[in-house]
Amino acid sequence: MAPSLRHSGKLAKALDDEANWGAELAQLRRLSGLASDAEHRARSGQYKVAQYRKNNTISILIASLKQSNISWYNGFKAIAPKVGIDPNEIEYWPHVADPSKVEYLAVWKPPYDICAQLPNVKVIFNLGAGVDHLLLDDSLPPNIPIVRVVDDNLTRRMGEYVLLQVLYHLREMPKLRVAQAAHEWPEQYDPDAVDVSVGIMGLGEIGGHCAALVQQMGFKTLGWSNSVKNITGVKSYAGLDQLDEFLAETEILINILPHTDATNKLVDYQLLQKLKSDGGLQGATYVAAGRGKTHVETDIVQALKDGCLKSASMDVFEQEPLAADSPLWDLPNVVITPHNAATSDRQTVSEQILTQIANHRNGLPLQNIVDLTKGY
Structure with a gap:
């Protein structure tokens, strides 16, 4: 086993003895600059630097730009023994001794063309719910399955957010906020x-969970998707040919669509004009909780200013974070939240991914594979 790199003195000794370790550490240094990174981490005392074994195979790699690689890494290693996986198989990008040994990749907005550097990846696991960031990466080989997360906690949290916003606008809270400010x-x-x-x-x-919650509160509930769904108390519409009929019956529009070629910029001014404006609320409301690129923000601003929309709640945006000079910030009939409607529980996600890896190694089929033709 390689010496432990716990402080800079031991690191220097370890590097002097590199020839005795074999070629793996040398390659690791060339690929990822582990030596300097390890020294920094050891000095800072933030966490222990991994011990590398001779002939160790790093077959599970975590790669993320927007999330904390180290947090996911520590979570994966803690759970791995529970599902029969050696924690030493796990690393985070770019710390990988031999890229050709990586078989499983867990990602959230990874570096572009990462798979070109990992020639033997068998499966890509998405660390969050939305996979649009992966589908837009044309460097990913089409033959590698992408597996999405199904997180009951995320589903519950989204239901909470949607119900909160629906009730907020039912009680016309934007108007009361203005009144409060004016005493x-x-x-x-x-x-x-x-x-x-x-x-x-x-x-x-x-979306089905959200529809059921809204229906249970007594609202007339409708749903629109690619195919007709059977949800108790929910009137279901499907396909573009039924979209206008769906919109004409909708006062509060909840957008939980994934971002695909078909949904890109779908919610624009023309669509918002078709919403029902003569119902109980005497005006239409828009709630954005899915993906920001499924709507056109300039059109939403216009609709809120000219009365096409009575109010809105927005958790997702075309570009995030929302620019400081966006007019949305200052509109009194808008509720803005920082894309926190629902987040995945890391422990749940880590355990789900590692269990799938263990099952896959034992010949069991993968669950929740993304349909690349649909985009989800």
Whole structure:
């Protein structure tokens, strides 16, 4: 086993003895600059530097630009023994001794063309719910399956967010916020939920859960997706030929669509004009909770200013974080949240991915494979 790199003195000795370790550490240094990184980490005391064994195979690699690689790495290593995986098989990009040994890749917005450097990857696991960032990467080989996360906690959290926003607009809270700022005490009479219709775009696992919650609160609930869904109390529409009919019956529009070629910039001014404006709320509301690139923000701003939209809640945006000079910040009829409607539980995600890897090694089929033709 290679010496432990716990402080700079031992690191120097380890590097002097590199010839006794074999070629692996030398390659590791060339590929990822592990030596300097390890020395920095050892000095900072933030965490222990991994011990590398001679002939160790790093077959599970974590690669992320937007998330903390180290946090995922520590979580994976802690869970690995529970599912029969050696923690020493796990590393995070770019710390990999032999890229040709990597078989499983766990990613969130990874470096472009990473797979070109990992020639023997068998499966790509997405660390979050949305896979659009992967589908837009044309460097990924089409023959490698992409597996998405199914996280019950994320589904519940999205249901909470959607219900919160629907009730917020039912009670016309944007108007009350303005009145509070002006120290006014208005008379306000809100409609009953049974007199207001809520339409959900995207009736997958998350959207279906949200639809069921909204329906249970008494709202007239509709859903639109690629195919007709059977959800108790929810009127289902499917396909572009039924989209206008769906919109005409919808007062509060909930967008939980994935970002695909078909949904890119789908929600624009023309679509928003088709929403029902003479229902219980006497105006249409838009709630963006799926992917920011499925709508056109300039059109939403225009709709909010000219009355096409009465109000909106937005958790996702075309570019994130939302630019400081975006007019959305200053509109009194908009609720802005920083893409935190629902987040995946890291322990749940890590355990789910490692269990799938263990099962795959034992010849069992992968679950939740992304359909590349649909984009989810």
